[in-house]
């Protein structure tokens with residue numbers, strides 16, 4: 001049954017500084033690329049996503065990757081429904097940083113809290129410096145089932161990132177939660 005009332009999902013955009021998190025959100029929400037300012041702490045955006053299993057009201061928390069703001073992150077990251085875990089295809093060390101973020105987010109949420117994760121390799125418009133097999137072994141080790149390459153600059157696959165995450169969140173919600181707790185249905 002399709003639920004017509006939008007669910008509310010808290011989506012974190014996480015990863016190293018400079019991988020293109022804010023650019024990705026800008027591209028998705030405003031449908032275009034522009035030079036964005038470095039993120040101070042967190043940026044917040046909202047967007048209504050529509051899918052065949054019903055709409056989701058996305059509250060998007062674009063986190064600063066700078067270690068200076070790390071102490072603020074636990075309070076922003078609790079109760080998450082989905083994570084866009086980003087790295088830069090031209091910066092191999094950013095894949096390791098993405099993996100660290102995955103562990104941080106897990107430690108900042110309750111042990112039984114379910115959320116969906118999409119791993120995203122950004123800057124696909126440039127020549128990649130990471131071997132596909134390296135990315136696949138991180139996915140296998142971290143049990144990540146969704147991986148997408150995109151470019152916030154060209155717009156390639158940006159919509160697909162959020163379509164994939166939203167479908168996964170709906171599956172998690174439908175399959176694992178008889179009583180919704182991490183996809184909250186709004187009362188309006």
Ligand SMILES: Nc1nc2c(ncn2[C@@H]2O[C@H](COP(=O)(O)OP(=O)(O)O)[C@@H](O)[C@H]2O)c(=O)[nH]1
Pocket residue numbers: 016017018019020021022023024034035036037038039065122123124125126150151152153154
């Ligand atoms: N070539 C290219 N540059 C990008 C892309 N996405 C972001 N950038 C650039 O990477 C830099 C960091 O982007 P930003 O969104 O601030 O990264 P954040 O720190 O992860 O939020 C900026 O100069 C962006 O213009 C992309 O897909 N391709």
Ligand SMILES: [Mg+2]
Pocket residue numbers: 021022023037038039062063064065
């Ligand atoms: Mg940013």
